[in-house]
Amino acid sequence: xxxxxxxxxxxxxxxxxxxxxxxxxxxxxxxxxxxxxxxxxxxxxxxxxxxxxxxxxxxxxxxxxxxxxxxxxxxxxxxx
Numbered sequence: 001x002x003x004x005x006x007x008x009x010x011x012x013x014x015x016x017x018x019x020x021x022x023x024x025x026x027x028x029x030x031x032x033x034x035x036x037x038x039x040x041x042x043x044x045x046x047x048x049x050x051x052x053x054x055x056x057x058x059x060x061x062x063x064x065x066x067x068x069x070x071x072x073x074x075x076x077x078x079x080x
Contacts, residue, residue, distance in 0.1 A: 031080050
């Protein structure tokens with residue numbers, strides 16, 4: 001039996017310093033450059049290895065479907 005994965009917001013017991021809130025700022029030009037590169041990035045054609053889908057991650061790494069879904073979310077839904 002495996003234990004549940006802890007939330008990323010939960011600080012492990014025994015830490016010596018508590019995290020503090022911070023903000024990250026990335027120049028809009030760099031964000032637009034990333035979006036351009038994402039749009040120009042091709043997804044590999046179907047192969048035996050990349051179409052095997054065992055919950056998104058197969059014996060040979062992530063599936064082609066997972067990559068296509070992730071790319072679509074990053075292009076159309078993600079709030080950059």
